[in-house]
Amino acid sequence: MSVQHRKKSNRSNEYRKLKREQALKELEVLEARCQDLSLDSECESFLELPLSLLTQQxxxxxxYIEMTEIQRKAIPIALRGRDILxxxxxxxxxxLAFLIPLxxxxxxxxxxxxxxxxxxxxAPTRELAVQIFEVLRKVGRKHSLxxxxxxxxxDVDVEQERINRMNILICTPGRLLQHMDxxxxxxxxxxQVLVLxxxxxxxxxxxxxxxxxxxxxxPKERQTLLFSATQTKSVKDLARLSLQDPEYVSIIEGSEHSTPPNLSQHYLVCELPQKxxxxxxxxxxxLQTKALVFLSSCKQVRFVFETFCKLHPGVPLLxxxxxxxxxxxxxxxxxxxxxxNAYLFATDIAARGLDFPAVNWVIQVDAPENAETYIHRVGRTARYEASGHALLFLLTSEEQGMKAALDKKKVPIDKIRVKSSKTISIQKQLQSLCFKDPEIKYLGQKAFVSYMRSVYLQSDKFIFNVDKLPAxxxxxxxxxxxxxxxxFVKKSQSKNVTRQKPKEVLGYSTSDEDEGNSVKNPKMNNGLSDFGGQEKEGKETKPRTKLDKMFNRKNMSVFTDHYKKLVDQEAESDEELITLKRADHELPDELKQPGRDPLSKRKLMKATSKKFAIKNAPKSKRLIFDDDGNVILLFIIITLCIFNLLISIII
Incomplete structure (x- = not known):
């Protein structure tokens, strides 16, 4: 190696050494500035915070120039390494209040x-996790993390190949636990940092x-940051997370209302069939509006979307x-x-954290389960300094309880009335769609059941009473x-039960295809079966799934192909099963049998069908005719032959 080349190498090493020393000094200065931050910092912009040059860029x-109120209060505390609620x-x-400190x-x-x-x-939902990840990419693009x-x-396999090389993970709880296992x-x-x-x-x-x-x-030695629009102060929750002397940061308690001041909120009272x-x-x-419409279940969302698309309201629907x-x-x-301009029909999957730009209206067709869910739903509009409108549909039985819950959470909401003269009835169009399209009819049945079930499962029975609904x-x-x-079947019940174990159901009604496995329920309230019910004695419980019952129904085969389509589009497992009401029919006296229940219409049709008659016809006998044309039965001839044979043997 030449002398000149050796000198260049030494200068290069000295330069790298100086650069490392300078970087360490900058980090020490940055750390000292963060620790000197006041918990009541009055910084207005991000430039005033002790942040690295890469983050500032x-x-x-x-x-991102000016800080919001929650950012002004939370970021200085988090930069000091304190836990935050x-x-x-x-x-x-x-x-940004938790990504920047992270x-x-x-x-x-x-x-x-x-x-x-x-x-x-x-994050609780995939969409929110994706949104957080996109913000992280923007803010941290200059870092080498x-x-x-x-x-x-x-694809889990693709994630498994890369996950061990990551410094920061944005995830949902279920998938994170799957990778841990x-x-x-x-x-x-x-x-070092855990954010919820x-x-x-x-x-x-x-x-x-x-x-x-x-x-x-x-590890217990870490910094933990918890953020939400409605935060918990439960001692049990804080103990679970091993929070160490957390600092509570809130911009809700000191404010007059829990919702943004530029959000106009109203509710209307209507009957369920008018929604x-x-x-x-x-x-x-x-029509010139961008709105988010909340419904209580996936099946309702699909039914309303499919039917409204066929009614062509004149605005894009999603x-x-x-x-x-x-x-x-x-x-x-x-x-x-x-x-x-568009309308998005959605479940509560879109209620939390998602930032849809320029949403004008949030319409809640089905009431939220509580006031906290209401606050999260209406938060999709009037974000930052923009204005927005919120409209809540309430039933007469829900008004008093929901209004009291919202008042308790400091939600300002006013009542409005609907002009019946300007209301368009679409009931006949929906009847026509159900008649022409079996898939629409099937979706309507599932939407009906899912809504009734969602009300039935609500914990607040003062607001939600399924018995008061006009089914x-x-x-x-x-x-x-x-x-x-x-x-309504218990969640803990297995779909395939053993033959000896009776079905444990809250309400169980008779259907013909169950073949004696179900019992009659004498009382029905608004289409809902009463509590209780026991199996008939002497009957063996056959382990059949709901899918088996659907495909074994002889006169409902029209739904088979459509049911397959639904399964392909949505891999869903239904908790409930629907059967249609049938009118009772009086049978003629000659068809009534003593000691037995009268036949249902389906069994009667089956018993009188040609296929049943052929299947159960008596077996034919072989006939032999003598010289005079008289019938000689085969078994008589065989008997005579055997008799003659015995006589010949004896002789």
Missing amino acids: GLQQAN GAAKTGSGKT IESLYRKSWSQLDGLGALVI SAGLVIGGK QTVNFNCDNI DEADRILDLGFEKTVNAIIENL LNILFSFIKSH HLHGKQKQTKRLEIFDKFSSMK EDFAASLGLPGTPKIK
Whole structure:
């Protein structure tokens, strides 16, 4: 090696050494500035915060300049490494309030790929996780940290190959726990920051077991940030998460209302059969609008979407629910975000955290389960400094209880009246659609059952009373020719039961295809069977699934192909089973048999059919004729032959 080349190499090494020393000094200064931050910092812009140059550049390129109220209160505390319980109105900028401290924490610790996973962000829905990931990409684009999105609906094998190389993971609880159990060498022993977005939803009973299992795999020495629009202060929840002296940051308690001040909120009272008429009338009179319409179940969303599309209201319609594939959901999310005028029918999957640009109206056709869900739903409009409108449909039986719950949560809402002269009735059109299209009829039946079941399962019985619902009128408003009967089956019951074990049901009604496995229910209230019911003695319970019953129904084969289509489009398992009401028929005296129940119409038709007659006809006998044309039965000839044979042997 020449002398000149050796000198260049030495200068290069000295330069790298100086650069490392300078970077370490900058990190020390940055850490000291963060620790010196006041908990009551009065910073107004991101430039005033002690953030790294790379983060500042990412914020500027993403056009984040001024901080919102929750960001001004939460970011300085989080930069000091404190645990936070954050409660802020929807659309107030909570995402940046936890992403910026997360990035800065790993940056100040010189985190690299060799250090493994350093931060976890857990969101309750896939759409919210995708949205958080997109914001992280914008803000952290200048950093060398690696980030991954781990949600259901994607290829697990691809995620397993890359997950061990990630420094930051944005995930949903179920998929994260799946990787903890199945992915080789995946561990969270070195986690520095844990973030729970929409923490009240993640910590409730629906995710309790999953979250407990996740927490057991995380180190206790970490920073934990919890954010939501309606935050929990439960001592039990805080103990589960191992929070250490958390700082409670709220911009709700000090404010007059729980919802944004630029949100106009109203509710109307109507009868259940009038809901779709009012909704369709609203759409026809607000064509230049971007609105989000909430319904209580996936089946209702599909029915309303399919029927309204056929009625051609004059505005684009979309639908979003949990039974759709992940790629389809993301496609609809992006499509609705980019549209100027459209209506999106959705379940509560779209109620939390999602930021749809420029939504003018949030319409809640079905009442939310509680005031917290209402706050999350209306938060899809009037975000940041924009204005918005919210409209809530309430039944007469729901008005008093829901209004009291909203008043308790400081939600300002006014009552309006609907002009009957401007309401368009679509009942006849729906009846025509159900008559012409068996699939629409099938969807209507499922929508009816799912709505009644959702009301039945609500915990607040003061607001939701299924006995007060006009079931027959509601079924007619959906265009159905009859009111479906409903069987509410316990979730713990297995679909395939043993022959010896009787079915444990809350309500069980008789249907012909059960072949004696069901019992008669003498009382029916609005199409709902009463509690209780025992199996007939001496009958053997046959383990049959609901799918078997559907395909074994002889006179309902028209639904078979349509049912297959529905299964292909939505991989859903139904908790309930529907059968149509049938009128009782008096049989002639000659068909009545003593000691037996009268035959149903279906069994009567089956018993008098040609196929049944041929199948059960007496077997034919072989006839032999003598010389005079008289019939000689075969068994007589055989007997005579045997008799003659015996006589010959004896002789």
